[in-house]
Amino acid sequence: MRADARRNRSAITSAALLLARERGEAVSMEDIARAAGVGVGTLYRHFPDRRALLEDIAVDTLRELLDATRAEVGRTPAWAALLRIVDHCVALPLALTKSLITSEPERPELPELEVEINALITKIAAKAQREGDLRADVPPTEVVRVLNVAVCRCGARADDHLTRVVLDGLHTPKN
Amino acid sequence: MRADARRNRSAITSAALLLARERGEAVSMEDIARAAGVGVGTLYRHFPDRRALLEDIAVDTLRELLDATRAEVGRTPAWAALLRIVDHCVALPLALTKSLITSEPERPELPELEVEINALITKIAAKAQREGDLRADVPPTEVVRVLNVAVCRCGARADDHLTRVVLDGLHTPKN
Amino acid sequence: MRADARRNRSAITSAALLLARERGEAVSMEDIARAAGVGVGTLYRHFPDRRALLEDIAVDTLRELLDATRAEVGRTPAWAALLRIVDHCVALPLALTKSLITSEPERPELPELEVEINALITKIAAKAQREGDLRADVPPTEVVRVLNVAVCRCGARADDHLTRVVLDGLHTPKN
Amino acid sequence: MRADARRNRSAITSAALLLARERGEAVSMEDIARAAGVGVGTLYRHFPDRRALLEDIAVDTLRELLDATRAEVGRTPAWAALLRIVDHCVALPLALTKSLITSEPERPELPELEVEINALITKIAAKAQREGDLRADVPPTEVVRVLNVAVCRCGARADDHLTRVVLDGLHTPKN
DNA sequence: GATGAATGAGGATTCATTCAT
DNA sequence: CATGAATGAATCCTCATTCAT
8 A cells, every 4th residue: 555545544534533423423524624625535545435434434443443442351450440441432433333333244253352351351340340449230241231331432431430330330349 | 182192292202212322323314214114204393404303302300300310309319319319310311312412513402401411410419428328539529420421321321330430439438 | 146246255355365375386275265255165176176276366366457458558657557457466476467368268258358448558668659759660569578577577666676677678768 | 607608697697688688577497597508407507696797788788788878978969879779778678677676685786886877878968959959958867867758669770769758859950 | 154274396506437638 | 646626415495396285
């Protein structure tokens, strides 16, 4: 792949990611192309269609999240690892990602990555329970769902009120 | 208003509500009409345009929520009242409602109703704090936001894991 | 025909005539019905369709013009008769009438009436030529066309500049 | 602008001009596109909406008429210049142009061009009066109105009966 | 016989996608 | 390879006409 092609591809991905975050899933291809500084034709050279572009963004997103999550496996205390993962999610368009996964995506990586990430988080959650920081009455697999919701709304950060409340709900009360 | 007109109007509202919940805000008028068993023309006789139809649903929704909330003001314990309100929200398309309010609606009732409902919930939350059931370190006005999120995702129920965790996060721990 | 039916019919005709004059041929049936103070259904009871209504107005119009023209036949001087006919046309929606006749009307009366009116005017014009008031080098049948145009634009009156110029063009110059 | 785009744009303009002349202002975008041999999308690439297309035609028309009129200023005899201008108008859709100017057009050029053209014609008319060819009792500004009407109906030519009559009405009789 | 609600074909417009330059 | 013009299916909306009340 030529240097300019690679540059274009990443310009498109960045623009799409930005616009998708701003205006939701309803971005037009024309707008993405304009924001990336290329013609629509170039966009379609890199991605066969709209869905492919969005799914590609989602795959990139999840791969990055997988890496970040892998880096946290085994760290102690596990509870702090969970908090770092949540913080990491803030910048990611997980709402878009979620909606794509739900609607039968072309790319098999999408559900696969989700499964893999969830498995890792479940593992970390189980460890946090053993360490006594995570409520024991919530199944570790459920922790994932809870975090998902806390994180999918825009701009969740581990230190704002809402997320704090959610995390407090998961945390084992220390008297 | 004639009997059949009333029947059609409510068929349209129901269909729109259902589809909006299923497929988000992107429902086509054609689809709503088909689901309601009427022609598009009938839609437009009852509602001047797409936006008017959706806003009308939202107003109905909020009016109903306001009624339900009013019925809970003053009941004791206030914490239980909050739980009942959350349960009530499950069936309502609050995500749609929220997005309409955000985008400069035509109908002034929409923001007005929201303000009124939030004021009542804030009042109930304050009472719950005085009664020692709601965490004192969360401002009552913030409780509204937390509940909003817990409830806007589809299918929250006060007894499912996610909502329980959120509510647990708000609840005062009894040792 | 019952009294109220007759009243409705004429209310519809009047309203249609008024609106057609104001907003051109693009009046909606709904608007005509509203202006006439009846429901659309009533409108369709009296006239099978839009075209029928408009053609009916046109027939009425031309019948009235025929009567007025007949009254002028034989009067002297014929030139003065022509001027009175022109003045009479001001209040009539002749532009609409013309456009209906051009587009293959259902009602045979329309072309028939036009032919009959034109024949009478031609006759009067020939007389005016014999009396020395109308230019001899314009065929009498052509006078009709000239008057038509002078009169079809809105508001021609025998004493406004445009019409005066046209009539002056027809008039025999008296030295 | 690419060659094919320019070709398409002018095909659209020509088709629209033709159809507007034939069937009045009520031409559908679909029909214009078909007549131009392009898809509707192409229409909308060149013109943001229906009104823009029609106004564009009108601007082109008036610009051309302005050029033609400018070329006649100062020529002698002025009366012959007026006749040439009238002849030039035959091919132009001045009726459409007039109706657009009346209805608050977006493009400011439209009224501006009209004013400019009328000023020039008024000037030529005044000269024709000084030269003794144009009736002195018609104000030069009024000449414009008279010519407008003579010309706005389809197919006026300086040598047909109607126009001749109108022009004769304006002309100073030579005995 | 009057009413106005329902219908749906038709017109304007948008946008994902294809293709000539 | 990049570009942006062309395409046409899909969507919103209007209005002449039909039909239940």
